[in-house]
Amino acid sequence: xxxxxxxxxxxxxxxxxxxxxxxxxxxxxxxxxxxxxxxxxxxxxxxxxxxxxxxxxxxxxxxxxxxxxxxxxxxxxxxxxxxxxxxxxxxxxxxxxxxxxxxxxxxxxxxxxxxxxxxxxxxxxxxxxxxxxxxxxxxxxxxxxx
Numbered sequence: 001x002x003x004x005x006x007x008x009x010x011x012x013x014x015x016x017x018x019x020x021x022x023x024x025x026x027x028x029x030x031x032x033x034x035x036x037x038x039x040x041x042x043x044x045x046x047x048x049x050x051x052x053x054x055x056x057x058x059x060x061x062x063x064x065x066x067x068x069x070x071x072x073x074x075x076x077x078x079x080x081x082x083x084x085x086x087x088x089x090x091x092x093x094x095x096x097x098x099x100x101x102x103x104x105x106x107x108x109x110x111x112x113x114x115x116x117x118x119x120x121x122x123x124x125x126x127x128x129x130x131x132x133x134x135x136x137x138x139x140x141x142x143x144x145x146x
Contacts, residue, residue, distance in 0.1 A: 001111075001140055002054030004104050008045065010096070011052070014108075015045040017092035028084045031075075050136050051111070058136065065119070065134035073123035073130055082121060086113050103141075111139040 005011055019041050022028040037043060046058040047068065089112045090100075098105040119137060123129045138145040 001052035001107065002049055005048075005052055005108065006096075007054065008049055011048045011054075012042060012045040013096045014092055015041040015048065017095040018089050019044070021088035021092050021095070022085060025084055025088055027081050028088060031081065031085075047136065051115070051139050053138065053140065065136045066130055066132055068136070069119060069123065069134060070127040070130045072120040073127040074125065077124050078121070082116050085116055089113075089116075107139075107141055110143065114139075114144065 002011075006013065023032065043058070043062055046062065050056050050058045086109075090109055093105050093108060094100070098108070100106075115137070
């Protein structure tokens with residue numbers, strides 16, 4: 001998956017396109033109203049790279065899945081925001097040149113939709129509920145790897 005998505009450079013382009021889309025969305029941009037790391041897109045690309053079978057730079061440098069999930073937790077349910085974030089991702093896929101008919105587009109969509117609505121949305125009440133020691137879930141052409 002990592003190589004098919006263009007490796008680190010391709011995933012950075014995708015992360016930048018997605019970030020641009022969400023910042024322009026009146027609902028999803030609210031998630032960033034408190035600010036965000038100046039290297040958000042690069043960190044996101046590193047996270048996606050690891051999840052898609054690439055190098056473990058994210059875990060080696062920035063943190064584990066627990067730290068990522070905690071950032072996204074304790075904000076109550078936000079189904080509309082999740083739907084719109086996924087729509088922004090789908091648009092970003094097209095922005096970087098992928099067409100919806102391509103198998104890679106569908107697999108990346110499925111990964112992002114799954115991560116958005118499961119791992120990142122699991123702990124609505126409090127970030128303190130997120131367990132220690134979570135690892136970044138891996139995704140392949142066949143879906144989540146177990």
